[in-house]
Amino acid sequence: MKIKKQGDNAASAPQRANLVIIGTSGHAKVVYETFVLALAKKYKLAGLITSDRISSFLDMPVLGSEKDAEKIFKKYKITHAFVAIGAGFSRERLSIELLAKNRIRAVNIIHPGAIIARNIKMGAGNFIGPGAIINPYASIGDHCLINSGAIVEHDCVIDDFATLSPGVILGGKSVIGKRSFIGLGANIIHKIRIGEDAVIGASAVVVSDIQARSVAAGCPAKVFKKRKIDEVYL
Numbered sequence: 001m002k003i004k005k006q007g008d009n010a011a012s013a014p015q016r017a018n019l020v021i022i023g024t025s026g027h028a029k030v031v032y033e034t035f036v037l038a039l040a041k042k043y044k045l046a047g048l049i050t051s052d053r054i055s056s057f058l059d060m061p062v063l064g065s066e067k068d069a070e071k072i073f074k075k076y077k078i079t080h081a082f083v084a085i086g087a088g089f090s091r092e093r094l095s096i097e098l099l100a101k102n103r104i105r106a107v108n109i110i111h112p113g114a115i116i117a118r119n120i121k122m123g124a125g126n127f128i129g130p131g132a133i134i135n136p137y138a139s140i141g142d143h144c145l146i147n148s149g150a151i152v153e154h155d156c157v158i159d160d161f162a163t164l165s166p167g168v169i170l171g172g173k174s175v176i177g178k179r180s181f182i183g184l185g186a187n188i189i190h191k192i193r194i195g196e197d198a199v200i201g202a203s204a205v206v207v208s209d210i211q212a213r214s215v216a217a218g219c220p221a222k223v224f225k226k227r228k229i230d231e232v233y234l
């Protein structure tokens with residue numbers, strides 16, 4: 001009797017779509033690790049795109065820089081991508097200039113160690129890190145970064161390109177505006193609204209609404225300046 005080896009049925013194995021990761025920062029390391037754990041069976045990672053002058057990143061090839069993205073997508077028959085950039089402004093720019101323009105689909109990369117309730121809404125291009133908890137009726141937009149151990153309580157709304165650093169806690173029904181950045185371990189109590197492009201400092205305790213483009217820190221958090229557009233806080 002001929003014993004079938006694994007792989008004999010290659011013709012019937014589902015074809016994996018080709019994907020690239022954009023970015024080679026520390027965040028991209030976490031994204032890559034999570035991709036391998038969560039999505040490697042579904043997508044074939046062709047390599048990375050970065051404007052850093054390097055030929056490889058971890059054990060993956062760098063295919064070229066952002067300015068050559070269109071050519072790279074064609075050459076490697078890329079259909080899907082993930083923007084692994086920590087800064088929300090840059091995530092937004094690259095998702096428009098590289099993905100939307102070239103009709104490349106963004107995937108969600110969710111660590112198998114994250115706990116995600118059944119009744120949530122989630123767009124595309126989001127990263128959910130190890131140990132993160134998303135509770136029922138939360139709504140997450142596109143290209144959000146919900147980092148390791150962050151807790152998003154019931155009915156929270158997180159708008160596009162927002163970032164929750166590791167260990168952030170959002171109380172129920174709180175709202176995080178577009179591109180806003182919440183620092184390490186900050187607590188946002190229930191029903192609080194953080195406006196667009198706001199920055200909340202590490203370990204802050206936010207007990208009242210924060211207006212758009214405000215930078216706030218402390219316990220209780222106080223606004224101490226306005227954020228400039230494109231100013232990166234990481």
Ligand SMILES: CC(C)(COP(=O)(O)OP(=O)(O)OC[C@H]1O[C@@H](n2cnc3c(N)ncnc32)[C@H](O)[C@@H]1OP(=O)(O)O)[C@@H](O)C(=O)NCCC(=O)NCCS
Nearest residue numbers: 165166182183184199200201202203204216217218233234
């Ligand atoms: C709040 C924050 C955004 C302010 O950054 P900044 O605008 O560059 O401000 P500065 O560092 O100039 O600090 C301004 C003042 O705020 C204080 N401050 C800074 N961060 C603070 C914080 N998290 N909590 C309380 N006070 C803080 C500083 O001590 C300084 O006080 P002083 O004027 O009395 O000397 C930043 O310190 C922060 O907390 N970033 C979050 C970092 C993070 O979580 N990264 C995640 C990596 S995964």
